[in-house]
Amino acid sequence: MTDASNAGGVFEQRAETVLDRDGLDVLVRVLRRRGRTVIGPTVRDGAIVLDELDSADALPYGWGVELEAGRYRLRRREDGAAFAHSAGPQSWKSFLHPERVRQWSADRGPDGAPVVREEAQERISYAFLGVRPCDLRAIQILDRVMSGGRYRDPTYLSRRTGAFLIAAECTEPGATCFCVSMGSGPAADAGYDLALTEVVDDAGHRFLCRSGSEEGAAVLAELPRRSADDPTREAAAQAVSAAAERMGRSMPLVDLRTLMRDNLEAERWDDVTARCLSCGNCTMVCPTCFCTTTEDVTDLTGDHAERWRLWDSCYDLDFSHLQGGPVRATPRSRYRQWLTHKLGTWHDQFDSSGCVGCGRCIVWCPTGIDLTEEAHALHREAAHRERTP
């Protein structure tokens, strides 16, 4: 979007069209010709990762995934689909909010006083290809966190402003997905420049496509396409609505914010603590976890200093280190902090849940801790407590 705040707002959606596989090839070429760095899913190291795409050939055609708590496996798909896989080990956060950013550097001037040099913001013009609706929501949440308040993060803004987002509606949820519970999928409702719905059936492999911005319409106009036919439209709508019925996980049907707020002393926190490694993987793969730490480094001469910002995690013992020690010294308090923030106090801070139901934290937790299971257990424990006064 040329303006992050224009996410699907005033632009009137254009008529749907249909692209074939060669349409995707041209799409990547057009975006690259427009100076975009195209990022999309591709297979590497036994997973579908996000990386720069030189061409649409690098898309994971014919690859799907099998997901479970603490388990991820690639599997071959007969249908050759490109976007029939759910969230992988990274999210778009890796590009919009990089793990390591130099914020400023300083050199000792001739009079001995340091001369500080602000870091020039690298201008990267991204196009993200294949953004799931849950991840589209995650980007909107990050927009509020990183640029919606009093402090606007220049690194985030330089990467986000003008980023071109191509959504791929979800037709293949994983066993760990619950976007329906979080209201963030499987259809893309707003916040994209182009939205694709992949259809593979006897009539061929194609993508129903609609634009969500002026630039999206302009890009679409450069692609080989045909007007949408009813069977394709119906097949696409059917695939997305079927996906909504095939969520592998769900949240309890209660106000999660209240559930978190009212159960801070639940016994369940002890149970999950026994399984939690405090390794921080859940926060690192979460598409909305944004916490960072600051590291000041000097060189051996002491004449040059730099300040770096690095991804950090509330599971790191040093994350809450204040005068005298860490505030959250036990794994119990750290897990509780993460879950109650993600599902509860995020609302107070940013007017929404911090969770989009992508399921990454479930898959990439080595011990398979499942936040939906934890929420259900907290709910059951609270209900039991109410019944037995």
Next chain:
Amino acid sequence: MSTPTTPQPPARPRLGVFKLASCDGCQLTLLDCEDELLCIAAELEIAHFPEASSEPAPGPYDLVLVEGSVSTPEHLERIRRIRADARHLVTIGACATAGGVQALRNYADVEGYLATVYARPEYIETLAASTPISAHVAVDFELRGCPIDRGQLVEVITAFLAGRKPAIPNHSVCFSCKRRGNVCVTVAHGTPCLGPVTHAGCGALCPTYGRGCYGCFGPAGTTNLPALVPLMQRDGMSEEDIGRFLHTFNVTAFTAVEEQGQPGTTDAEGPG
């Protein structure tokens, strides 16, 4: 008109490098700092470093790096003398910080080993246990690894020169993996990996090349070994395999974690 005097550069802090029972790999890391070595030599007077110079200068030293574990009665004496000569004492490597692989004997019959290995065991003077330096003298900073990481060594020296705390995190190797964008070898491939309980510092070297972490930096600041062991069993390791996996370069440190069991579930929670 007074002539401005050129201020004399202050005397460089003096560096001493010592070893006890060890393989020399950690102190050689200093010589491996090829790009930084001239600068280190300019900022510090390398007063005692037998691997680099055959003319050791006597103490006191401002910064002392010690590798190796306390393994013989003579080491017990030496480490006290080294400490007395050191303004700041930094121990480097798994031997100095955890007793090293030679601490395997702490869980075995040393007399039996001596009789098996040496033709004339009576010539060997050894302690029953190999122990970290911190078990005997006060240590100002412990740098982990087998061997230590070159970048971390330069950071510790640089921080010493600047009078600041070294930026050496206490968290797990998982942090490094995720920051590098690695695909988790346990979750995606079912490869046993000690990364979730191991101290970061290597930059997740092994998982980056598709193999599991084998814990050469010792336990992280916070660990939950009982939660990890079932995963290693699931991925094909027997109890004996897991014991061997944990009992390598940092055998005493991981054994301490095993004995400690599950992490505490209560804490005096402060504000926030």
